[in-house]
Amino acid sequence: DAKTTQPNSMESNEEEPVHLPCNHSTISGTDYIHWYRQLPSQGPEYVIHGLTSNVNNRMASLAIAEDRKSSTLILHRATLRDAAVYYCILRDGGSNYKLTFGKGTLLTVNP
Amino acid sequence: SAVISQKPSRDICQRGTSLTIQCQVDSQVTMMFWYRQQPGQSLTLIATANQGSEATYESGFVIDKFPISRPNLTFSTLTVSNMSPEDSSIYLCSVALAGGGRMGQETQYFGPGTRLLVL
Numbered sequence: 001d002a003k004t005t006q007p008n009s010m011e012s013n014e015e016e017p018v019h020l021p022c023n024h025s026t027i028s029g030t031d032y033i034h035w036y037r038q039l040p041s042q043g044p045e046y047v048i049h050g051l052t053s054n055v056n057n058r059m060a061s062l063a064i065a066e067d068r069k070s071s072t073l074i075l076h077r078a079t080l081r082d083a084a085v086y087y088c089i090l091r092d093g094g095s096n097y098k099l100t101f102g103k104g105t106l107l108t109v110n111p
Numbered sequence: 112s113a114v115i116s117q118k119p120s121r122d123i124c125q126r127g128t129s130l131t132i133q134c135q136v137d138s139q140v141t142m143m144f145w146y147r148q149q150p151g152q153s154l155t156l157i158a159t160a161n162q163g164s165e166a167t168y169e170s171g172f173v174i175d176k177f178p179i180s181r182p183n184l185t186f187s188t189l190t191v192s193n194m195s196p197e198d199s200s201i202y203l204c205s206v207a208l209a210g211g212g213r214m215g216q217e218t219q220y221f222g223p224g225t226r227l228l229v230l
Contacts, residue, residue: 032216043115043203043221044154087153097142097207097217101154 022088134204
């Protein structure tokens with residue numbers, strides 16, 4: 001899987017939007033962009049994924065740059081429960097389901 | 112979606128002993144994985160647990176140290192053998208469910224993890 005770069009940490013206030021960036025300049029045409037998060041003392045959970053177009057679900061939105069070399073996970077209204085480590089992962093459409101986790105971004109949400 | 116349970120949830124073990132971790136899924140799945148998360152670190156894939164055949168290990172992990180069983184499509188075990196304090200980690204199993212019919216879109220679901228402390 002191709003490499004991603006994320007800030008080590010970010011901070012937000014409760015009920016404000018959060019934009020979590022991810023750079024993936026070596027992304028290939030078949031790589032899907034996946035986001036997972038890991039809440040304290042839990043296993044990771046799926047957040048969202050996309051290929052080229054922006055995506056929305058009940059948890060978040062994913063904005064993908066036109067050249068696909070970067071993406072942004074958007075939490076529209078952060079809650080205390082959103083405090084977690086967020087991982088941006090590239091999944092090769094031709095590989096065998098493996099996920100390669102980087103260091104991720106530790107999001108702190110202030111009340 | 113998939114619901115995954117792991118046993119034990121945590122354990123404290125003496126060096127030189129072995130611990131077997133169980134992973135149970137609420138539905139039949141093809142792809143099942145075992146990860147390790149060392150203190151303060153990200154997740155590292157140990158192996159892919161294959162049903163009916165030997166597990167596929169990642170670089171740096173060997174079968175003698177981490178034997179894996181996969182007797183059916185809902186269950187797997189990971190054994191941490193001849194433990195040392197360096198094996199103190201969280202061990203997680205996960206499963207991949209296909210999405211949209213195209214490779215790359217599948218979602219992985221993770222168990223809650225087994226917290227292992229080796230003294």
